[in-house]
Amino acid sequence: MARPARETAGLLDTELDGLPPELRWREWMTRVEAIIFAAPEPVTRELLSQIVGRDCSIDLLIEDIANELAARPYEIVAVAGGWQFRTRRRQAEVLKAAFGGTTTGADLTEGEMLVLASIAYHQPVTRAALSGVLGREVSRDVIGHLRRLDMIASGPRSPQPGAPYTYVTTRRFLEHFGLDTLRDLPDLETLEDAGLFSRATVGPEYAMADEEENVDLSG
Structure with a gap:
């Protein structure tokens, strides 16, 4: 008997028991990537655990997503106790040329x-x-x-x-x-x-x- 999705996730089916393992893992990866991409600040492990299965390893999901992004100009990084998309450091000069100044936003002498x-x-x-x-x-x-x-x-x-x-x-x-x-x-x-x-x-x-x-x- 399939386990019900957790109540904290509302109507979202987090366990995805009806999918084969490979498709289930891919769906969890997609969800995690979407949440981190859309969030304005680092996403915590607690939040991500609400959109994937109980036995799903958040760290392994992040690792697989990071591997798929290896050739992209941005990456998922661990920041302030969560995860966030960041442009790779090697793109700093490109961004500076395009936007001028710095892209960090803090005005510090x-x-x-x-x-x-x-x-x-x-x-x-x-x-x-x-x-x-x-x-x-x-x-x-x-x-x-x-x-x-x-x-x-x-x-x-x-x-x-x-x-x-x-x-x-x-x-x-x-x-x-x-x-x-x-x-x-x-x-x-x-x-x-x-x-x-x-x-x-x-x-x-x-x-x-x-x-x-x-x-x-x-x-």
């Missing part, structure tokens, strides 16, 4: 990028601590701009006197830089070798915090 990177590597961190790390005052205006861009959010209160707010990066930060979790941040040696960062800027020690504890994903 070099100084703001430095503050954002320092927050990413030190979070949760107070504004005063950031000023100490960078060797200059980090203004409230810079913090406010990064908050308006949804790159950072308030973290837990610091145990320091006065219990100042700390700052953490957000899901939007992960999305913008194409990171799945904070563990995907490049190490400082890589940034230094590329001439993009100085170890002296962010200090000799930095902690790679667990994203589930230190990243405010609610925005």
Whole structure:
């Protein structure tokens, strides 16, 4: 007896027991690709599990879709705990030539990028601590701009006197830089070798915090 489709999927038949295995898998692939293609933000595993069978492996579906897209100028990437279509990096110059400037949409100065990177590597961190790390005052205006861009959010209160707010990066930060979790941040040696960062800027020690504890994903 065929299992009924899950109630969470409404009238959608998620199990597809009436199809042979190969066609069933192909239909699940099509559904997953369609959802990720249409979604304006990374699609979570929880959402995808609502449109495929109970025993279907989301990871294997994604892998098969990615293999089929190998020759295309776009790909499915793991971003901010979900999946999203992204244009391949090798197309960056083409897109820049066609549309001009950058295609990321965030308006960040070099100084703001430095503050954002320092927050990413030190979070949760107070504004005063950031000023100490960078060797200059980090203004409230810079913090406010990064908050308006949804790159950072308030973290837990610091145990320091006065219990100042700390700052953490957000899901939007992960999305913008194409990171799945904070563990995907490049190490400082890589940034230094590329001439993009100085170890002296962010200090000799930095902690790679667990994203589930230190990243405010609610925005």
